[in-house]
Each structure stands twice: as structure tokens, then as C-alpha cells.
Amino acid sequence: MSGIYVYGIIGAEPNELEGEPPLRIIGNGPVRVVAADLAEPPRPEPAALTAHNATVHRLAERIAALLPARFGQWLPDERAVVDWLEAHHRDLAEALDQIAGCVQMTLRVYGASVQEDQAPDPPSTGGPGTRYLAKRRQQFERERSLPEIAPLRDALRPLLRAERIERPAVPGRLRATAYDLIAREATDDYSRIVAETAPRLAGFRITASGPWPPYAFAPRPLA
Amino acid sequence: MSDPDDPTLHVLEGADSSLLDLVDNLLNQGVVLTGDLILGLAGVDLIYARLSLVLCAADRVLPKEDRE
Numbered sequence: 065m066s067g068i069y070v071y072g073i074i075g076a077e078p079n080e081l082e083g084e085p086p087l088r089i090i091g092n093g094p095v096r097v098v099a100a101d102l103a104e105p106p107r108p109e110p111a112a113l114t115a116h117n118a119t120v121h122r123l124a125e126r127i128a129a130l131l132p133a134r135f136g137q138w139l140p141d142e143r144a145v146v147d148w149l150e151a152h153h154r155d156l157a158e159a160l161d162q163i164a165g166c167v168q169m170t171l172r173v174y175g176a177s178v179q180e181d182q183a184p185d186p187p188s189t190g191g192p193g194t195r196y197l198a199k200r201r202q203q204f205e206r207e208r209s210l211p212e213i214a215p216l217r218d219a220l221r222p223l224l225r226a227e228r229i230e231r232p233a234v235p236g237r238l239r240a241t242a243y244d245l246i247a248r249e250a251t252d253d254y255s256r257i258v259a260e261t262a263p264r265l266a267g268f269r270i271t272a273s274g275p276w277p278p279y280a281f282a283p284r285p286l287a
Numbered sequence: 288m289s290d291p292d293d294p295t296l297h298v299l300e301g302a303d304s305s306l307l308d309l310v311d312n313l314l315n316q317g318v319v320l321t322g323d324l325i326l327g328l329a330g331v332d333l334i335y336a337r338l339s340l341v342l343c344a345a346d347r348v349l350p351k352e353d354r355e
Contacts, residue, residue: 073318113313134317148320156318170308241311273308279316 068139069102071119072277073131075160083122090145095156097145098123098130105138124277129164131156132277155283163245166225167275169254171242173213174269207231210240213268216261217242223250223257228280239268243280251275 071087076094081087090097106112113135120132139145149156190198208229210217226245232238246254255272262270 070318070320113309117309117313132312132317134315134319135313137318137320139320145320170311172307276308276312279312282316282318284319 066141067102067104068097068099068142068145069106070097070099070133070137070139070145071116072098072123072133073156073160074098074123074127075129075164078127081123085119087119087123090142091149095149095153095160097149099145102138106136108136120277124167129160130277131159131163131282132279134279134282152283159281159283162226163278163281165248166245166278166281167248167251168278168280169244169246169251169272169274170276170280171244171258172271172273173210173239173242174237174271175212175239175267210242212239213262213265213270216258216265216270219257219261220244220254223247223254226281245278245281248275 068090074089074096076096079089081089081098085100087098087100090099106116116135120130124130124132139148189195210229223246224244225247228243229240230243231240244254251274254274258270258272262268262272
């Protein structure tokens with residue numbers, strides 16, 4: 065039984081990859097797949113997860129532009145991989161351009177209680193429709209920004225090539241996660257800014273981790 | 288790992304330093320070619336069941352000091 069297990073998407077370089085597991089490059093041109101032969105889909109077990117993580121990290125260290133694949137991306141044969149590449153070529157090429165030379169830092173914001181985080185309602189001017197739309201706009205903007213730690217976000221902004229903000233569906237201690245795309249060489253500056261600024265943000269605990277392969281900047285949905 | 292109640296910043300070092308990030312990255316993000324092929328095909332319950340298995344098992348993989 066044949067099978068292809070995908071570790072990520074690369075551009076036109078490199079043309080050869082060494083190491084374990086034996087890796088192959090599928091496709092031609094500026095968007096290609098890095099994969100290994102694997103007879104059947106991996107089971108979601110610790111060894112498989114850590115092996116996937118280690119391989120992606122090893123690749124990301126050596127390749128300037130690598131879009132990492134989520135765990136478990138297995139296709140039955142090379143034809144299926146090529147078809148998938150052709151179907152998503154444009155999105156993948158744009159994403160590769162964006163993440164070239166970059167890494168992901170993950171910033172998590174924890175707070176004491178959800179109630180403290182409730183923003184006041186917008187001014188109640190206009191009719192009920194206007195007020196409703198104002199409220200909706202406030203909610204929309206809040207979901208895509210981090211006003212509670214604005215000083216830190218402002219300080220980091222010169223380093224950010226891109227950002228994604230996510231808030232948990234069920235509010236709790238974790239208020240939000242920011243996935244920040246920065247240049248590889250900016251990692252130390254990022255950590256320094258977080259270390260200097262985060263302790264001054266009363267009421268919040270900030271954790272930063274990375275550098276990671278840019279998992280959060282894979283185009284979606286592609287499936 | 289540092290004290291979770293410590294109000295100061297924790298900049299985590301190394302690729303495997305955070306179980307949360309490991310699970311977040313590998314199971315929730317990244318390029319997707321085949322949707323839910325691994326995490327179950329028969330419906331929500333199966334997906335959740337398998338995710339639970341992964342979470343429980345991955346917790347045993349990391350060094351003890353990395354667990355919060």
C-alpha cells in the first residue's frame with residue numbers, strides 16, 4: 065500500500081532534503097510539497113505527534129519559506145498530492161510569499177475575570193438600529209484586536225509582518241491569543257519588548273512562546 | 288515551567304516547551320489537505336474522543352516540569 069504523509073509546503077528552493085525520515089519533494093515550480101512515504105495514516109499518538117513536530121522544526125530551521133502542515137495530513141498517492149497542489153496553488157503561493165524569512169510568536173493574554181473585561185456599551189445615540197449596529201461593530205473590532213494590552217501591541221507593531229487574534233469561544237482565564245508573524249532575526253527584539261512591557265500591564269498575565277514555524281499563517285480553509 | 292501565578296512574563300524557550308502550543312499548532316493549525324481524515328470520520332463524538340486521547344497521551348510525553 066502506498067501513501068504520502070505531508071510535512072509542509074515549500075517554494076522553489078531547496079531541491080534536495082536530507083535526514084530522517086527520508087523526505088521527498090513533490091511537484092514542480094514555485095509551490096511544492098515536502099512529504100515522506102507512509103503506507104497508512106499515522107495514529108494520533110504521542111510518538112507520532114512529537115515526530116511530526118520535530119521534523120517540521122528541522123525543516124523550518126533550514127528552509128526560508130515553509131508552510132507547516134497540521135498533524136495527520138496523509139494522502140493515498142502522489143497523484144492526489146499533485147491534484148491538491150493544483151487546486152490550491154494560488155493561495156499557497158501567496159502564503160509562501162508572506163511567511164518567507166519569518167517565524168511565528170504566540171502571545172497569550174490571561175486575565176482575572178470575564179466581567180472585568182466587558183467593554184462599556186457604545187453611546188446610546190440614534191435609534192435602536194443604529195445602537196445595534198454600533199454594538200455589533202464594537203464586538204467585531206474587539207474580536208480582532210487586543211485593546212486590553214494596547215501598549216504592548218503598539219510596542220510590537222513595528223516588528224509585525226502579520227497578526228492573527230483569536231478569542232476563545234467560551235470566555236475564561238484565557239482572554240485571547242495573538243499569533244504574530246515576525247522576521248526571524250527579530251525574535252530577540254520581540255522577546256525584549258514583551259519582557260519590558262508586559263509586567264506593566266496591570267491585571268493581565270502575558271505569556272509569549274516561540275519562535276514557531278508559522279502554523280497560524282497557513283491559508284485556510286484549504287480542505 | 289515557571290509558576291503559573293507569577294505575574295511576570297514567561298518567554299518560553301525551545302520548540303517543545305509548551306504543551307499548549309504543541310497541541311494548538313499541530314492539531315488546530317497548519318496546512319490542511321485532508322480535513323478530518325485522522326481525527327475521525329463518523330461525527331463529532333468520535334473527533335472529540337480522539338482529541339481527548341491525544342491530549343491525555345501528549346501530556347505524558349513532555350517532561351514533568353513542563354506540565355502546569
